[in-house]
Amino acid sequence: MEPLSNRGRTFQAISEQECHRLSQSDKPDKPQWVSNDSIGSGAYKPDEGGSPCAGVNCLQVYELYLKDLLELLGSIPYEWSIGPWCSNWPDSPITSTVFTSVNVEATPKMASTEDTSSFFKRADYNKDYWDNYLAARPHYDKPFYQSIYDYHKSHDGLTEMAHDVGTGPGQVATELASHFSRVVASDINTTHLAVAEHRLGSLISSHKVNLVQCSAEEIASSHPACSTDLIVAAECLPLIDASRAIHAFSTILKPNGTLAIWFYGRPIFAEPEFVSECQPLLESILDLTFSKVIKGGGPQEKAAWKRATDRMTSFLDDVELTSDVWRDVERRKWNAKHAMPFYGPEACDFEITRSSAIKEAEKVVEKQEAGFWERRWNLAGVKRFVLANMPTFDKDQQDERVESKYQELAQAMGGETAIRSITWPVVLILASQI
Numbered sequence: 001m002e003p004l005s006n007r008g009r010t011f012q013a014i015s016e017q018e019c020h021r022l023s024q025s026d027k028p029d030k031p032q033w034v035s036n037d038s039i040g041s042g043a044y045k046p047d048e049g050g051s052p053c054a055g056v057n058c059l060q061v062y063e064l065y066l067k068d069l070l071e072l073l074g075s076i077p078y079e080w081s082i083g084p085w086c087s088n089w090p091d092s093p094i095t096s097t098v099f100t101s102v103n104v105e106a107t108p109k110m111a112s113t114e115d116t117s118s119f120f121k122r123a124d125y126n127k128d129y130w131d132n133y134l135a136a137r138p139h140y141d142k143p144f145y146q147s148i149y150d151y152h153k154s155h156d157g158l159t160e161m162a163h164d165v166g167t168g169p170g171q172v173a174t175e176l177a178s179h180f181s182r183v184v185a186s187d188i189n190t191t192h193l194a195v196a197e198h199r200l201g202s203l204i205s206s207h208k209v210n211l212v213q214c215s216a217e218e219i220a221s222s223h224p225a226c227s228t229d230l231i232v233a234a235e236c237l238p239l240i241d242a243s244r245a246i247h248a249f250s251t252i253l254k255p256n257g258t259l260a261i262w263f264y265g266r267p268i269f270a271e272p273e274f275v276s277e278c279q280p281l282l283e284s285i286l287d288l289t290f291s292k293v294i295k296g297g298g299p300q301e302k303a304a305w306k307r308a309t310d311r312m313t314s315f316l317d318d319v320e321l322t323s324d325v326w327r328d329v330e331r332r333k334w335n336a337k338h339a340m341p342f343y344g345p346e347a348c349d350f351e352i353t354r355s356s357a358i359k360e361a362e363k364v365v366e367k368q369e370a371g372f373w374e375r376r377w378n379l380a381g382v383k384r385f386v387l388a389n390m391p392t393f394d395k396d397q398q399d400e401r402v403e404s405k406y407q408e409l410a411q412a413m414g415g416e417t418a419i420r421s422i423t424w425p426v427v428l429i430l431a432s433q434i
């Protein structure tokens, strides 16, 4: 039979007879799929790592252990439902039962181009999302920027050119423009750059800030070597292939140039009398909200979530700065006794790994500071933060469990309008190029 191609993937067609023969032998290595959609009634066998019959709407699966099915479906970027006989899925016992026939409804969940490591992405130009993002997130304050400028100056860094990697709405580029003669603001996503363009209008028209679409990993192919004095990567390293990006950063940095990477994680209720009740409630709201996007993705997306989660869990200690390229590496951490990831292991369907690439010569400074980047939120502030956390969160999607947690949280905060103090776990990594 002819191999079938769909969405760039190839599937090997096998005969129905062979499918039955395979399904009646011992548990086959891979599930066999029989389609009854418009393509025909032949049996299709997914090729290595491929998904079953992309574009096929209804599949019948023969002789398949349900746990294998769940594992397989979890790695495919489609919305799946199984039934109707299996309506209590996924709560039914799934470990060893063999079913003779399962109907699976499949509809494509996301375009294949979105199933990439760039999952922090707004597909549309959406100024409202970014206005909310900026209002809900911590504000990087003047003393924080000054500490970076001081480090840079103490290493004889110049102030001709700065580069804001993963600029998003461009707030860091705006600040850098007050200290450097020129600034490049780059991002992998054009829709984010369109928002930055809108927000940074006059800085762009006066050629103070230049917007560039490129990934951090590819930055050296669109910028001259030794052209930049300071590179900032704010709130984006967990989204990026760090070793490739840091190599690219070192190429475009001048000698004595500074690399400043920072990241903040999950909000912390800062007042001791509120933390024990409010923090677990906020964390379960974040877990419930994140688990919907983390657990639903395809294999590439899942790999990207794992990378991001491992890095946040490691407080970015896994980001390696080799001593042949970088000197005076400093890792300044605030509130590091709190977990960094925005969600806990409950939201993840993979194992989380903590690791460290910190060298002996590096300086690590830790501070507990309840007022660091303080925000003062009522319940609406908490909700706005949760919604603006990921571009893919759906504000119209009501979830009763989340709503009831919000009600509990309102009570624990002292009422809906009560204002509570919030701080953040933060890491700032500074390194000077040799």
Ligand SMILES: C[S@@+](CC[C@H](N)C(=O)[O-])C[C@H]1O[C@@H](n2cnc3c(N)ncnc32)[C@H](O)[C@@H]1O
Pocket: 118, 120, 121, 165, 166, 167, 168, 169, 170, 172, 186, 187, 188, 189, 192, 214, 215, 216, 217, 233, 234, 235, 236, 239, 240, 241
């Ligand atoms: C959470 S936002 C941070 C925006 C801003 N820097 C801030 O501090 O608020 C992360 C940004 O990184 C960008 N990004 C993700 N992967 C990237 C990559 N590989 N290279 C460059 N930018 C990337 C996203 O498009 C997004 O705009």
